[in-house]
Structure formats: structure tokens, C-alpha cells
Amino acid sequence: MTGFRLERRKGRGSGDSALNPLLGIHHVTAIAGDPGGNVDFYARVLGLRLVKKTINFDDPGTYHLYYGDEVGHPGTIMTFFPWPDGARGRRGVGQVTTTSFAVPPASLGYWSERLKAHRVPVESAAAFGEDALAFEDPDGLKLELTGVSAATERPGRSGGPVPEEHAVRAFSHVTLVEQGFDATAKLLVDVMGFRQTAESGNRFRFVLGAGGAATRVEVRCTPDAPPGRIAVGTVHHVAWRVAGPTEQRDWRERLVGRGLDVTPVLDRSYFRSIYYREPGGVLFEIATDPPGFTVDESPDRLGTALQLPPWLEPYRARIEAALPPLPPLPPLPPAPARV
Numbered sequence: 001m002t003g004f005r006l007e008r009r010k011g012r013g014s015g016d017s018a019l020n021p022l023l024g025i026h027h028v029t030a031i032a033g034d035p036g037g038n039v040d041f042y043a044r045v046l047g048l049r050l051v052k053k054t055i056n057f058d059d060p061g062t063y064h065l066y067y068g069d070e071v072g073h074p075g076t077i078m079t080f081f082p083w084p085d086g087a088r089g090r091r092g093v094g095q096v097t098t099t100s101f102a103v104p105p106a107s108l109g110y111w112s113e114r115l116k117a118h119r120v121p122v123e124s125a126a127a128f129g130e131d132a133l134a135f136e137d138p139d140g141l142k143l144e145l146t147g148v149s150a151a152t153e154r155p156g157r158s159g160g161p162v163p164e165e166h167a168v169r170a171f172s173h174v175t176l177v178e179q180g181f182d183a184t185a186k187l188l189v190d191v192m193g194f195r196q197t198a199e200s201g202n203r204f205r206f207v208l209g210a211g212g213a214a215t216r217v218e219v220r221c222t223p224d225a226p227p228g229r230i231a232v233g234t235v236h237h238v239a240w241r242v243a244g245p246t247e248q249r250d251w252r253e254r255l256v257g258r259g260l261d262v263t264p265v266l267d268r269s270y271f272r273s274i275y276y277r278e279p280g281g282v283l284f285e286i287a288t289d290p291p292g293f294t295v296d297e298s299p300d301r302l303g304t305a306l307q308l309p310p311w312l313e314p315y316r317a318r319i320e321a322a323l324p325p326l327p328p329l330p331p332l333p334p335a336p337a338r339v
């Protein structure tokens, strides 16, 4: 029987999700209000590193800010489009409603105190055997810090405003709020290679590969909840990782073959992207690991200067004049000692 299964896999070539798996969460993109408040909260309070300061390529009068670990490894990247005069959105069906970051379980006490010291109201939360702290960013975006045992295997950011041992390691998971269940679960399991590992009431957990931080998604079924409205304080999309352009092309073919409406490959300077909507309405992206954030800045200078794509460089003076100033960043970490 094993031989038969192997043969079937071979027949499907590298397009098989078992041979070319999604590697986890690549990034989460949300909409912020005031960019200054956004930098202050994510870079100073949460201690993430602002790894790229650029603009929304489709709206060059506004920033696109990227935060992550020391170099913005995939799985650690939270990005924002700040709309200073934008209306507040509404969390609801068809959205990523909660973005959860992974910290060592023993660090939750430190974080509870730290958030309170910065006047951030915090509530205790727990799901699937893990403790967490739930809170909102200055624009009402719902976040969690989840105690994930495997998080201790990743290094914490050194030299940031949060001690290395307590630093955010990566995403833990994202939570999708859905009206139904079957169509989204089918896409996750049958097409995208997730496994359902747990359920509790209306909450279902799915995992990629060996599991751990940045490989998990929770689906929450709330048939009576109102639809979400994407604007300030809500998540715009979640991106999943692939190793490179070849793998991305395979994924595109597979998704199109399943009847999904997928965009062409788009060059986002720091990764390449395709987008599609899952059946419950959440916008998904598949993004490549390369080239990463050091493509236009050295590791020790990441996030310090406004970066523009080549086609917008001629307009730099006009673009810089239109952007609001950002608050000073926490001190830069020391240059990496390793060669």
C-alpha cells in the first residue's frame, strides 16, 4: 500500500503540498491610525525592531512600517499601513481578529507588569493549554502575548528595550473569525497542508508541519457575529511562507487548480507575493522568504532611513515632505558580533 501512495505522490510532482509545504506565518499586515503612536507602541512598548520604513507602494503619501526580530525573519514580521485620518474599523466575521505573539511561558509575569506600567489594560486569556495576555494597541487592534514552550528555542532580540530573555520571539498564531467552518477547514487541510490538532467549543486549532510558534491558526466560528469592516485597528491580511519563487509558482498553480482567484506574482521589494481570499472572506497571501530586509539596508541600519522602490526614488523629496515625522526610535542594538 505504501508503494501505491508513494507512486501517487510522485505523479503529482513538486506541486504536492507534502513535498513543498507552507512553512508557517510570514507576516501579518494591519491598518494603524497615527504612525507616531504605532512606532511608539510596537518599537518601544513591545520591543520589536522597526526593520523597514517605507511607503505604501499603491499610496505613496502614506507609510508602510515593518516590525520584526533583529533582521525581520519571516514569522516575526508585523506590518502596518498607517492612515492618520482613517476611520476605525470593526472586528468581525471574515477577518483575522486577533494576532498572537509567542513569548516564553515564564515571561508572562514580566509582560503583565510591563504593559500595565505603560498604561495598557491587560486581561488574562488561555486557549488550548497555553496562557496568554490579551490587550489592544493604541488603535484598538487586538493582540495577545501567548506563552509558548517552543518559543524558548528561538533567540530573543538583544539590545532592544525589552530584556532578551523576555523578548517576543515570533508570532504564536492568528485567529480567523468565520461564519461557517467547513469551507475554510477544507482549504486549510486539503489544500494548504494544515492539520486540525484541537477543538474547544467553537474554536478549532490547525497547525503546519511540526507546530510551534508561527505555524498555527485558530478558526473561531461565530455565525451570528456581524461582518468585519477593514479600516484603522483591524488586520488587512495574513501571509504564509514559502521558500522561494519556484515554490510560490507551484502554490499558485495548485490554488488556481482548486478554483481560487489568485493574483499574479507581485514584487513587494522584500518578498514576492500572491493573494487570494479564503472562502470565509479573509485575505490570504503567500510570500517568499527571500530577499528579506537586508536587500537595501545593512543589518545594523535596518529601519533608520526611508526606503523607496527604484520607480519612486525620483519623487523622494516630495514624498518625504508629505509624510508625518516619526518619534525617535529606541537605541539601536549593537552591530551583530557574528561574521
Ligand code: ZN
Binding pocket: 027, 029, 237, 239, 273, 285
Ligand atoms: Zn502582505
